[in-house]
Amino acid sequence: MKIKRVVFPEALLNALRDGRLVVFAGAGVSMGPAGLPSFRKLAERVAEGTGESIAASETDDQFLGRLEKDPGVKVHKRAADILQPDNLKPNALHRNLLRLFQGTSSDPVRIVTTNFDCLFEQAAETGGLFKNKPKVFEAPALPLGSRFEGIVHLHGSVKEPEEMVLTHRDFGSAYLTEEDGWARRFLVSLFAKYTVLFVGYSHSDTIMTYLTPSLPPDGGEKRFALVGRKSNDLDRWRKMGIKPIRFPQENRDDFTRLDEGVKGLAGFRRRRLLEWREEITRIAAQEPLNINDEDSDTINYALGSLDLTRLFVNAAESLEWIAWLDDRRHLKRFFAEGNLKEQDKILSKWLANQFIRNHFNQLRSVTSKHGRRLNGYFWNILLQELALAEENTVDPKTLSRWVHILMNHVPVDVDGYFFFKLMKHCARAGEFQSLLQVYDTITVRIVSFSSDFKQSEIDSLDNTMREFWNTCLKPNFQHIAHTLLERTTMRLEKRYAMAWEEEGNRGMDYDSSFREAIEYRDQDEEPNGIDLLIDVTRDCLEWLARNDSDTAKLWCDRFAGANAPLLRRLAVHTVRIRQNWSANQKITWLLEKFDVYEIMTLDEILRMVADVYPQASSQQRQELVQAISQYQAPSETSDNSSVQSAYRQFNWFQWLHRSDPDCSLLKAALDRIQSQYPQCQSRESPDVNYSYSAVNLSESLGYAEKLLTKPASEWLPDLLGYQPSQEEERLSGQSRGDLLLKVCNAAERNPSWGLDLADAMAAQSEWGSDLWEWVIYAWEREKTDLDQDSKRRILAYLRTNELHQKRNARAIAGVLNRLIQNSDAADFTEWPDPLHKIAIAIHPHAVTVEDKSTKDPQDRDWFQDAINHPSGKLAEFWCHSISHWYRQQTETPQELSPEHRRALDTIIEDHGIPGKLGRTILVSWLHSLNYLDSTWTENHLLPLFDAQHEDFPCAWDGLSWGHFSLEIAELLQDKLIDALQQALDFPENSLERFIKLYVIAMSYLINDAKDKWICKFFRHTQKKPELRHKFTMQISHLLRNLDENSQREWWKVWLKDYWNNRLQGIPSPLENAEISIMLEKWVIHLQGVFPEAVSTAVQMNPVNLEKCSRLLHHIDQSNLIDCHPNDLARFLIHLGKSDHLPLSWKHSPNVPRKLLKKGLPEELDQELRELILKIEIT
Structure with a gap:
């Protein structure tokens, strides 16, 4: 880039912008207006009065070394005096070289000088150049070259004359010796990391002969030197691996253009x-x-x-910018795999938005040039722009061309919504081939079993396609039905083939199994994956059956011979709805193509036969009856295959008899079977799939509402007897468990019905039935409306010894909890004795309930396991009982009642898993139990928190769900700190709750920022930085609830010092995730110390906040704009320095605009206006 007639390479400008540039300043910088000598002139002036002069074979440093040795000149002292004349001031070049840097944490000053003067330091301190003075380093005490910030005097300075590198011995020590070589070590790491710009050097300078050996052999475009145009030694610079940047000169001694060029570059950088x-x-x-x-x-x-x-992109509109950008390789990444840079993403959106609709040829030219392979992000942007275009704004021909390009190379990650919008455009434009191309792309994903496609994405596509099917495809059947059916069939066949390869069972088709009926029914309101393609195929076949019957027959015959049961079902469905075939033709086709007992197609067969049988001829009826009568159940599936065969046939005939009640042929068949097998009786909904032993309650009972249509006693025989086999469960999708859940739901909706069912079971002494457990579960549910009489009836049953079984323990414990929690004073006066007796009676059964967890004790979620286990529920019951008892006492109790103590002691003394679960609940009540009986609590519960105790994980997990008060924090503070290391092995959720306890306790008890609470936490979490993020987040949760006085107290006692320590890397450096939390959630909740909080916050990196950050909204709702406008402006300006502002800020511009009205200082006002512009263009 040409700036002030100097062409600065792009690599140097990029390094300057990105904070990767180091300026090397030589003697030429301090000559000119500053009047200091070059190294040669300095050597000559040191020798003045000695009679010595530089020999032709000597270098400057060798000459100075000779002077020092003989005649013993104090070279370093004389040089320092010469370099400190009176009224020495920095020149414009010093200031402008410093102006290349912002002097901030993100763009610190990085200048290395081989000059001995301190003019850079003087320049940095004057004129308000920087808010904070740059650090200064002097040889030999140099920082690491790969991470330094500030001004480095590589060869020392006049402040310490004896450390100045002047003689050949000094240079040898700094660059050549293994023991020292401190300058060489510094330079090697510096050159490896940074781009460097040499200013004020000649290639022949003595100093350059020492500097250049430290340059890496392959520096690329990382080393530059500003060289006058009158210089004739450009090739020598290049041979040193340094690219010369030439500035204009009138003569070899003219350096005015150098000053102007650097000034222009600094102005460019600070624009x-x-x-x-x-x-x-x-x-x-x-x-x-x-x-x-x-x-x-x-x-x-x-x-x-x-x-x-x-x-x-906000200003460029010309079409010619496309070619301009491509010629300069700005678009090359749009046609390659990988992640795009953020700048590329902005350009891609601009390209699509500006040119995709009206300039197809130009964009196609670019894509063709690069082989039409689009980057995934760019592909999606093009799709979105086409899809979201307003109606009729894209020419049909252009639309078709873009669809062809895009659908030929589809990336994995695509939003189905945009497919849908694109297809709507295709349908409106009449571009049906393009429409089908998009359809093909979507259906490939719907049928895929590939792990590349997320199920959520497939579900989204399916839902999108369902809407598209009804709005775009169906209305255009006359154009696409044949092609659409062919392509959809191919997808279904491919799907079946892939499933068969995985399962190895040709007869099984899970897609078909999950589809109850081919015809449209309410079941389809919640589609299951492949349902859409089934609907498409069905509707295509139905359309052909109405409009092209010959083609429809060919398709039905093809499907009937397919292996896939789903296609066979579609064939039967289509024949069923054909209007130009007679009943006889349909039955003949069916008997020719199918076994009438074929399980996977039976639903469609039954429906078709029910439709056509009444119109069939006598001969066709007889053939169908004969086919049904030939069925024989496999002998291996039942002990009595003849009964099963008769039952299946009976149901078939009953099904037909419902469609034609007057058919004598059917009546004779039914009478014949019933005479041989009286147990075959007519049913309301006969189903050919089920055997006699499994009355299809799932069909006849349906949902809980159907159970409530009859008294519970009338249902009892069927409820007790429903025990389907595995095969019957598979076919019906209904298990014994499903029935029990329906019973529970019915008892919940109508408590009287549930109690009547209990009465009926008790009357028949059916105490061992699993129905009891589910009826009792209904009584536990809060939605079950129980009046006082119902509660008394329930208590009567719960006292029944016959129900005290392991199976019922959890349900009974749950009911006890509900009754005790919902009881009022009157209830508690009446009920404690029976409730306690039931709890004591059920306890031996509760502890025998199997622990189903397979996790290691350290990995369990103990509290969740406890509240779902009868032992945990009983412990919870006793805690609630204690709470009620305490409130009923006229005098404040000082200890537990004997009965309650015995109950809790029983839990404490149980050394099995049920005991652990019970104790998990007890420690969640630690605050209440300690308040009531501190002696019992300290003796029995506090030891559980010791790191060596076997209950350690369950104790801490239980506590994290309870009330954690100051008293408990004081009681457990040592145990909490000691537990930290072992707690790191807790499961993620349990560990997060433990950290919450830790931070709450710390907030109660911390003394200062060096307190053990902080030191030990960071020591133990050294290898788990994500825990520090949680620590930081928990602090923000507490800050949110503090009043301003408490905020000031926290800030004074520990938070201010803690934050400042973290900025210095103590006890560890801040990570971006922590910084983001602090910026987003700490600062605005420290309004009591807001100016100080801002001053601390702006010392952190301005990291990216969440895209949906609510920070501006929260600020707008606060009084910060009125109370602290300047500090708030500083804070927002700092946040605005991040690469990506939250998208939500674009929709919340009020805060910065309100601040502009507060009369901010000029500098803040200017920076805030820039922030507003940045928000606008985000």
């Missing part, structure tokens, strides 16, 4: 966003052919910056 907007808008608004080289360089540079790229 504000508002200034950039003016410049870039001026250039981008032109035709690219009309801009000059300097403007062209400006745009090239701008496209390396997020904000400047946004400014460019």
Whole structure:
């Protein structure tokens, strides 16, 4: 880029922008106006009065070394005096070299000088150049070259004359010896990391002979030197691996253009966003052919910056920019795999938005040039722009061309919504081939078993396609039905083939199994994956059956011979709805193609036969009856295959008899079977799939509402007898468990019905039935409305010894909890004795209930396991009982009642898993139990928290669900700190709750930022930084609830010092995730110390906040704008320095605009206006 007649390479400008540039300043910088000598002149002046002069074979450093040795000149002292004349001041070049840097944490000063003067330091301290002075380092005490910030005097300074590198012995010590070599070590790591710019050097300088050996052999475009045009030694610079940057000169001693070039570069670097907007808008608004080289360089540079790229795309409208950008390789990543840079993403959106609708040829030219392989992100942007285009704004031909390009190379990650919108455009435009191309792309994903496609994405596609099917495909059947059916069939066949390869069972088709009926029914309101393609195939066949019957017959015959049961079902369905076939033709086709007992197609067969049988001829009826009568059940499936065969036939005939009650042929068949097998009786809904032993209650009972249509006593025989086999469960999808759940739901909706069922079971002494457990579960549910009489009836049953079984323990414990929690004072007066007796009676059964967890004790979620186990529920019951008892006492009790103590002691003394689960519940009540009986609590519960105790994990997990008060924190503080290391092995959720306890206790008890609470936490979490993030987040949760006085107290006692320590890496450096939490959630909840909090916050990196950050909203709801406008502005300006502002800020511009009205200082006002611009172009 040409700046002030100097062409600065793009690599150098990028390094300067990205904070990767180091300036090397030589003697030439301090000559000129500053008047200091070059190294040769310095050597000559040191020798003045000695009569010695530099020999032709001597270098400057060798000469100084000779002077020092003989005649013993104090070379270092004389040189220091010479370099400190009176009124020595920095010149403009010193200031402008410093101005290349912002002096901030993200863009610190990085200058290395081989000069001995301190003019850079003087320049940095004057003129308000930096808010904070740069650090200064002097040889030999140098920082690491790969991570230094500040001004480095590589060869020392006049402040310490004896450390100045002047003689050949000094240079040898600094660069050549293994023991020292401190300058060489510094330079090697510096050159390896940073881009460097040499200013004020000649290639022949003595110093360069020592510097250049430290340069890596392959520096690429990382080393530059500013060299006058009158210099004739460019090749020598290049041989040293340094690229010369030439500045204009009138003669070899003219360096004015050097000053101007550096000043221009510094001004370029410090150009504000508002200034950039003016410049870039001026250039981008032109035709690219009309801009000059300097403007062209400006745009090239701008496209390396997020904000400047946004400014460019906001102004550029000319079509010619496409070719201009491609010629300069700005678009090359759009046609390659991998992640795009953020600038590329902005450009891709601009390209699509500006040119996709009306400039197809130009964009196609670029894509063709690169082989039409689009980057996944760019592909999605093009799809979105096409899909979201307003109706009729895309030419049909252009739309078709884009669909062809996009559908030929589809990435994995695609949003189905945009497919749908694109297809709607295709349908409206009449581009049916394009429409089918998009349909093919979507259906490939719907039928895929590939792990590349997420199930959520497939579900989204399916739901999208269902809407599209009804709005785009169906209305255009006359154009697409034949092709659509062919393509959809191919997808279904492929799906079946892939499933068969995985399962190895040709007869099984899970897609068919999960589809209850081919015809449209309410079941389809919640589609299951492949349902859409089934619907498409069905509707295509139905359309053909109405409009092209010959083709429909060919398809039905093809499907009837397919292996896939789903296709066979579709064939039967289609024949059923055909209007131009007689009943006889349909039955003949059916008997020719199918076994009438074929399980996977039986649903459609039954429906078809029920439709056509009444119209069939006598002969066709007889053939169908004969086919039904030939059925024989496999002998291996039942002990009595003849009964099963008769039952299946009986149901078939009963099904037909319902469709034609007057058919004598059917009546004779039914009478014949019933005479041989009286147990075969007519049913309301006969189902050919089920055997006699499994009365299809799932059909006849349906949902809980159907159970409530008859008294519970009338249902009891069927409820007790429903025990389907595995095969019957598979076919019906209904198990014994499903029935029990329906019984529970019915008893919940109508408690009287549930109690009547209990009465009926008790009357028949059916105490061992599993129905009891589910009826009792209904009594536990809060939705079950129980009046006082119902509660008494329930208590009567729960006292029954016959129900005290392991199976019922959990349900009974749950009911006890509900009754005790919902009881009022009157209830508790009446019920404690019976409730306690039931709890004591059920306890031996509760502890025998199997622990189903297979996890290691350290990995369990103990509290969740406890509240779902009868032992945990009983412990919870006793805690609630204690609470009720305490409130009923006229005098405050000092200890537990004997009965309650015995109950809790029983839990404490149980050494099995049920005892652990019970104790988990007890410690969740630690605050209440300790308040009531501290002696019992300290003796029995506190030891559980010791790291060596076997109950350690369950104790801490239980406590994390209870009330954690100051008293408990004081009681457990040592145990809590000691537990930290072992707690790190807890499961994620349990560990997060433990950290919450830790932070709460810390907030109660911490003394200062060096307290053991902090030190030990960071020591133990050293290898788990994510726990520090949780620690930081928990602090934010507590801050949110503090009043301003408490905020000030926290800040004074520990938070301020803790935050400052973290900035210094104590006890560990801050990570971006922590910084994000602090910026988003700490600062605005520290309004009591807001100025100080902001001053601390702006010392952190301005990391990206969450896209949906609510920070501006929360600020707008606070009084910060009125109370602390300047500090708030500083805070927002700092946040605005991140690469990506939250998208939500674009919709919340009020806060910065309100601040502008508060009379901010000029600098803040200017920076805030830049922030507003940055928000606008985000």
